[in-house]
Amino acid sequence: MAKTPKTTILNPTADEAPGDRKALLNDSLRRRIVSMELAPGAVLDEVSLSEEFGLSRPPVRELMRQLAAEGYIELEPNRPARVAAMGYETLRNFFLAAPLIYVATTHLAAENATRADIERLKATQLRFRAAIAENNTVDRVFYNDQFHHEIGLASGNPYLMPSLRRLLIDHGRLGMTFYRAPVSAEAAEGLETAVIQHDQIIEAIERRDAVGASDLVRAHWDLSRKRMADFVAPQGLDIPLG
Structure with a gap:
């Protein structure tokens, strides 16, 4: 089976405002989930995402809650965020x-x-x-x-x-x-x-x-x-x- 093509995501730079980097993370996660680059059930590492996009933890958590409300990811108490399952x-x-x-x-x-x-x-x-x-x-x-x-x-x-x-x-x-x-x-x-x-x-x-x-x-x-x-x-x- 052919490998899924990866989406092209621009790397955030230090010159970008936090709001721009958050928008970039938002777009990136949506595309990675829909394209199956992030598989159903995959764990989302909040720390890694914060570092990758140059953001502090609070805006990443806020975005996670938004994506969970829309159905992209699943949030449970005392468990890491996961991509929404498919069964x-x-x-x-x-x-x-x-x-x-x-x-x-x-x-x-x-x-x-x-x-x-x-x-x-x-x-x-x-x-x-x-x-x-x-x-x-x-x-x-x-x-x-x-x-x-x-x-x-x-x-x-x-x-x-x-x-x-x-x-x-x-x-x-x-x-x-x-x-x-x-x-x-x-x-x-x-x-x-x-x-x-x-x-x-x-x-x-x-x-x-x-x-x-x-x-x-x-x-x-x-x-x-x-x-x-x-x-x-x-x-x-x-x-x-x-």
Whole structure:
């Protein structure tokens, strides 16, 4: 199995303000977790992270609490922070919830998106296209998730966003799992279809077609769900596909 490509993280310098170094740590940890560079269940060494990013312990702890609230890591009393685990129950809940949340956020985005929301969505889609053209697996997964995150923001519903953020963490990690396999002709065709569906979703949101946008994102989910389930679930393990 091919080794997961590592994300490129700029090293913090002494000239950067603590706030900048904290933002850099925040971005680094999110990408390392979603890209599976930090595996599910891996221990996060607070001291090492403080030294790597030139930060004192309090801002690192504060960031850890924020990441735990979003579902990236797990914090327990008297135990070191760990990357959020992935197991059977995680996969089961993911496949049950994903279509519900993607359809709900996309439907609402078509009703509520502003011009600025749509422009951000288009900019993310350009980055997604570039990642595919460059065969950059990490960026491909990251910008696919960012695309759906932007849709969630455009939905304008604060009740859905925490669930969407949590969903996207594991969608990204599952994506990194099955994208490690060699890209077959069928997979390449699927990626091209995904790009086209993204464009169609943007168009539906832009013309305020909530029903059409919902149908498109449901088809978009169907495109990837079966391959993900086949790749990560051992034969005979019953995981509902949603």
